[in-house]
Amino acid sequence: MTDSIGFGHHQHACTxxxxxxxxxxxIREQVQNHPCYSEQAHHYFARMHVAVAxxxxxxxxxxxxxxxxxxxxxxxxxxELLTPDQAVKKVLVVSSEIPQMSVVGIAGPSDPLANPxxxxxxxxxxxxxxxxxxxxLSTNGLNLPQYVDQIAQYNINHVTITINCVDPxxxxxxxxxxxxxxxxxxxxxxxxxxxxxxQKGLEMLLERQIxxxxxxxxxxxxxxxxxxEVSKIVKAKGAFLHNIMPLLAKPEHGTFYxxxxxxxxxxxxxxxxxxxxxxxxxxxxxxxxxxxxAVGMLxxxxxxxxxxxxxxxxxxxxxxxxxxxxxxxxxxxxxxxxKKEQQPxxxxxxxxxxxxxxxTKQKFVHxxxxxxxATKGDNLVNEHFGHAKEFLIYEASHTGVRFLRHVKTDLYCxxxxxxxxxxxxxxxxxxxxxxxxxxxxxxxxxxxWEALVAAGIQPNNDHPYEPIEEAVEKVYKEMxxxxxxxxxxxxxxGA
Amino acid sequence: xxxxxxxxxTNCWACEPLCPNQAIYEAKxxxxxxxxxxxxxxxxxxxxxxxxxxxxxxxxxxxxxxMLNPPGSLTxxxxxxxxxxxx
Numbered sequence: 001m002t003d004s005i006g007f008g009h010h011q012h013a014c015t016x017x018x019x020x021x022x023x024x025x026x027i028r029e030q031v032q033n034h035p036c037y038s039e040q041a042h043h044y045f046a047r048m049h050v051a052v053a054x055x056x057x058x059x060x061x062x063x064x065x066x067x068x069x070x071x072x073x074x075x076x077x078x079x080e081l082l083t084p085d086q087a088v089k090k091v092l093v094v095s096s097e098i099p100q101m102s103v104v105g106i107a108g109p110s111d112p113l114a115n116p117x118x119x120x121x122x123x124x125x126x127x128x129x130x131x132x133x134x135x136x137l138s139t140n141g142l143n144l145p146q147y148v149d150q151i152a153q154y155n156i157n158h159v160t161i162t163i164n165c166v167d168p169x170x171x172x173x174x175x176x177x178x179x180x181x182x183x184x185x186x187x188x189x190x191x192x193x194x195x196x197x198x199q200k201g202l203e204m205l206l207e208r209q210i211x212x213x214x215x216x217x218x219x220x221x222x223x224x225x226x227x228x229e230v231s232k233i234v235k236a237k238g239a240f241l242h243n244i245m246p247l248l249a250k251p252e253h254g255t256f257y258x259x260x261x262x263x264x265x266x267x268x269x270x271x272x273x274x275x276x277x278x279x280x281x282x283x284x285x286x287x288x289x290x291x292x293x294a295v296g297m298l299x300x301x302x303x304x305x306x307x308x309x310x311x312x313x314x315x316x317x318x319x320x321x322x323x324x325x326x327x328x329x330x331x332x333x334x335x336x337x338x339k340k341e342q343q344p345x346x347x348x349x350x351x352x353x354x355x356x357x358x359x360t361k362q363k364f365v366h367x368x369x370x371x372x373x374a375t376k377g378d379n380l381v382n383e384h385f386g387h388a389k390e391f392l393i394y395e396a397s398h399t400g401v402r403f404l405r406h407v408k409t410d411l412y413c414x415x416x417x418x419x420x421x422x423x424x425x426x427x428x429x430x431x432x433x434x435x436x437x438x439x440x441x442x443x444x445x446x447x448x449w450e451a452l453v454a455a456g457i458q459p460n461n462d463h464p465y466e467p468i469e470e471a472v473e474k475v476y477k478e479m480x481x482x483x484x485x486x487x488x489x490x491x492x493x494g495a
Numbered sequence: 496x497x498x499x500x501x502x503x504x505t506n507c508w509a510c511e512p513l514c515p516n517q518a519i520y521e522a523k524x525x526x527x528x529x530x531x532x533x534x535x536x537x538x539x540x541x542x543x544x545x546x547x548x549x550x551x552x553x554x555x556x557x558x559x560x561x562m563l564n565p566p567g568s569l570t571x572x573x574x575x576x577x578x579x580x581x582x
Binding site for chain 1: 505506507508512513540551569572576577
């Protein structure tokens with residue numbers, strides 16, 4: 001049951017026939033170096049979005065078309081719009097400086113297919129000048145059926161459709177209007193058209209063997225109960241990954257949801273929904289909800305290192321840069337394969353009975369726990385606690401280690417008195433890690449160590465530069481041996 | 496008879512390709528409408544195209560200066576809540 005596209009440590013509770021099936025080999029090959037599609041790849045490969053698409057043809061209640069803030073990190077937000085020529089130059093310069101770059105996407109700031117000339121002009125030139133880079137786009141789906149053939153023609157083999165519902169009554173609570181056939185259409189009728197076009201577009205892409213990921217925004221009280229059905233339908237049609245993302249809605253975003261008090265889901269609500277859909281389809285949990293001009297590895301954004309000024313004055317040997325990318329990326333892929341072969345089953349724990357020798361068998365079960373990990377990439381515990389801009393949260397249990405989500409520590413407007421209500425950065429981090437019992441990092445200072453312990457989170461820097469899942473597994477076993485996770489069996493059964 | 500675009504415009508380009516008379520053009524700090532070309536889409540479409548796709552309330556005015564998309568009409572945000580959106 002190993003599906004080796006990077007969900008290798010994702011094999012939890014796989015006890016029913018409903019278990020996610022292995023990915024077909026051709027899909028595995030297509031996504032193994034795609035950081036947005038493969039959780040394993042996101043530790044090693046980089047991506048960039050070029051913001052060439054300013055126009056939109058629908059309104060979503062979680063989007064504010066006026067927004068632009070350099071400190072914001074969420075979809076639809078962008079600092080600098082690029083022309084197709086500027087975008088191509090930017091990709092060529094950035095991908096020569098970051099040879100791990102494997103993917104270029106157009107994801108906004110609005111809808112790429114509401115800006116077809118700009119979008120396809122960009123892709124056309126990229127396909128000529130950097131044919132090694134994978135091209136992808138992300139759309140609301142309204143214009144998708146119309147452009148499916150062009151998508152296929154330019155070899156764009158990854159498309160993400162944001163599908164928040166298949167029920168127009170729910171849709172009318174998410175989309176106040178669409179622009180369709182030269183009219184602005186509102187209400188349920190608008191949602192009906194959008195849903196129809198999304199589903200038709202999905203089917204047409206799949207007929208052309210284009211890989212489709214479906215994004216959904218989880219909006220409590222609006223579509224949270226409905227997304228399991230969405231998951232079932234898109235999986236049945238052949239989408240290969242479903243990415244359920246939390247609604248981001250704060251008053252300062254200026255969105256309908258932000259200003260009318262619509263709340264975001266909690267981490268545990270999100271995880272629970274992802275878990276409940278997991279049997280239906282691969283769930284993606286490493287999404288960072290990137291800006292439409294994000295650059296670099298998934299957890300970082302180096303866009304501000306590549307200003308237009310810098311891009312325009314740079315000279316790049318495109319051929320040499322491509323050769324370097326191909327070499328570097330082949331090495332990464334080889335290393336990933338090697339790791340997998342060395343430890344094909346390490347996430348399948350050694351039966352706990354072998355650890356519990358000496359204990360009376362069956363008296364205890366061991367509860368699952370959450371651990372936070374500070375990493376700066378390469379799938380290693382390699383970041384200093386104080387330098388971490390985000391933490392990856394893993395669950396360790398008797399069925400294995402699995403990645404759950406990431407937590408940003410660098411919340412939107414740091415440094416501003418209006419943010420965090422006077423909490424220090426450390427307090428905010430500790431608050432963000434609520435629910436975790438261990439934090440794994442390469443190093444940590446004395447002050448933070450004490451503060452974490454006081455908050456009930458055990459810092460652990462005993463596994464620097466070790467692979468993440470291995471380190472999490474070791475710590476979990478150490479805790480079991482130390483008796484820290486024992487729960488009387490009766491209590492579990494009675495619960 | 497011509498519409499105008501005001502400073503609320505965010506330069507999103509959505510209207511520009513739709514204009515049947517090529518009256519809309521890119522300008523700084525925001526897009527403008529050539530009043531000699533604009534016919535408010537009369538005879539071309541039932542609804543004026545720029546005002547039908549523009550996402551910004553109040554950014555396009557008719558010849559009498561009235562907003563074609565008044566506050567709240569597109570986002571559904573009650574106007575009294577909009578003052579919170581001045582950050």
